[in-house]
Amino acid sequence: MGKDGSSFFFTTMLEETAKWAQKNSLWPMTFGTSCCGIEMMSTISSTYDLARFGAEVVRFSPRQADLLIVAGTITTKMAPVLRTIYDQMLEPKWVIAMGACSSSGGIFDTYSVLQGIDEIMPVDVYVPGCPPIPEGLIHAILHLQKQIDKSLERKPAEKPTFEDSQNAMSYRKSVDGVKANFIITPEYVNEQKNLRGEK
Amino acid sequence: MKTSSVSPNAKYLATQMALTEYLKTQFGTGRKIELDNFEEVIVWAKDPADAKRCVKDFMTDKNIQMDFLSDLTAYDNKDGEDGDKRFVLVYQLFSRTFHTRIRLKCLLDENESALTIVDLFAGANWLEREVYDMFGIDFKGHPNLRRIMMDERFTGHPLRKEYPMKQREPFKDNIRLHLGANEDK
Numbered sequence: 283m284g285k286d287g288s289s290f291f292f293t294t295m296l297e298e299t300a301k302w303a304q305k306n307s308l309w310p311m312t313f314g315t316s317c318c319g320i321e322m323m324s325t326i327s328s329t330y331d332l333a334r335f336g337a338e339v340v341r342f343s344p345r346q347a348d349l350l351i352v353a354g355t356i357t358t359k360m361a362p363v364l365r366t367i368y369d370q371m372l373e374p375k376w377v378i379a380m381g382a383c384s385s386s387g388g389i390f391d392t393y394s395v396l397q398g399i400d401e402i403m404p405v406d407v408y409v410p411g412c413p414p415i416p417e418g419l420i421h422a423i424l425h426l427q428k429q430i431d432k433s434l435e436r437k438p439a440e441k442p443t444f445e446d447s448q449n450a451m452s453y454r455k456s457v458d459g460v461k462a463n464f465i466i467t468p469e470y471v472n473e474q475k476n477l478r479g480e481k
Numbered sequence: 482m483k484t485s486s487v488s489p490n491a492k493y494l495a496t497q498m499a500l501t502e503y504l505k506t507q508f509g510t511g512r513k514i515e516l517d518n519f520e521e522v523i524v525w526a527k528d529p530a531d532a533k534r535c536v537k538d539f540m541t542d543k544n545i546q547m548d549f550l551s552d553l554t555a556y557d558n559k560d561g562e563d564g565d566k567r568f569v570l571v572y573q574l575f576s577r578t579f580h581t582r583i584r585l586k587c588l589l590d591e592n593e594s595a596l597t598i599v600d601l602f603a604g605a606n607w608l609e610r611e612v613y614d615m616f617g618i619d620f621k622g623h624p625n626l627r628r629i630m631m632d633e634r635f636t637g638h639p640l641r642k643e644y645p646m647k648q649r650e651p652f653k654d655n656i657r658l659h660l661g662a663n664e665d666k
Contacts, residue, residue: 358632358649358650358651358652359630359631359632359652359655361651362652362653362654362655363655391646391647392646392647393639393644393645393646393647393648393649393650394630394631394639394649395649396649396651397649401651
């Protein structure tokens with residue numbers, strides 16, 4: 283109790299307790315679309331045993347989960363589905379982008395693949411690798427636990443507009459005025475090399 | 482382990498070469514017949530209608546019995562290496578009886594439409610939809626010719642050479658799952 287009668291002590295303790303409970307019982311909703319999904323299964327099963335860190339209860343329903351692990355390539359056709367799943371999850375919720383494809387599109391810089399899931403939703407932790415080893419995912423979850431503990435600032439869960447999602451594509455950002463017909467030409471490669479100071 | 486004097490590969494080659502000879506005598510008139518690096522036979526049909534006739538004949542002919550459609554695809558012949566027309570349609574046929582293969586090719590212009598073979602091989606349905614999606618080749622008589630891989634609102638055909646490789650078209654939502662033509666359009 284404070285001197286003025288406010289109950290800050292109790293509320294602080296409650297927040298701390300809630301944080302402690304949240305970080306030690308992350309229930310993952312798994313979204314494995316390619317080879318990263320195999321590593322994720324390996325992480326959850328007995329050899330690596332994610333249960334040691336309180337994240338073993340895999341929910342295949344977004345309503346019951348509070349951690350979304352996106353493991354694999356997300357195509358532009360799959361993106362609205364993934365966004366719907368994210369919207370269906372209840373707050374508080376966190377997102378891990380596992381692997382190169384879900385972080386940045388990976389090697390698939392083509393007409394059909396989303397260049398990173400951060401175009402359509404906020405991401406808390408990125409895991410590099412193609413695919414990352416199970417220790418990588420465990421490290422990401424431990425890192426996320428630290429983030430929850432420290433109440434680090436999170437990006438608000440807002441749906442980007444269509445223009446936002448288009449502008450988020452890296453190659454469009456780098457070239458002004460070129461909207462839909464961007465093709466890599468020798469001139470463009472030389473220009474980029476000059477910008478970077480290469481010869 | 483049982484050993485035989487003729488290796489399986491040599492036996493396969495022998496049947497394949499016998500098939501080539503048979504095709505040259507029976508189907509050689511007006512059609513170009515050639516071999517690839519693996520001694521597998523390529524038959525060039527005269528036009529789309531002839532391609533369908535060939536598929537039907539290969540299927541019903543008692544001596545070759547091409548009763549299995551391995552694949553149906555196409556490629557962009559923009560450089561004109563294989564002929565003066567824009568696309569090449571490829572049918573990969575396999576005989577489950579003789580274990581032989583035929584590759585049937587057919588040149589197609591950009592505005593020309595191919596004939597569907599769904600009435601001969603039901604499995605050609607999705608393959609033809611894929612070719613339509615990726616190359617924009619129209620199949621006359623197909624029961625449900627719409628995009629199979631890309632979104633139905635997508636414009637352009639990604640595997641054509643002139644399509645910019647990185648041109649993406651994100652959509653906010655998905656089209657409702659439906660069979661047949663899209664009524665919402």
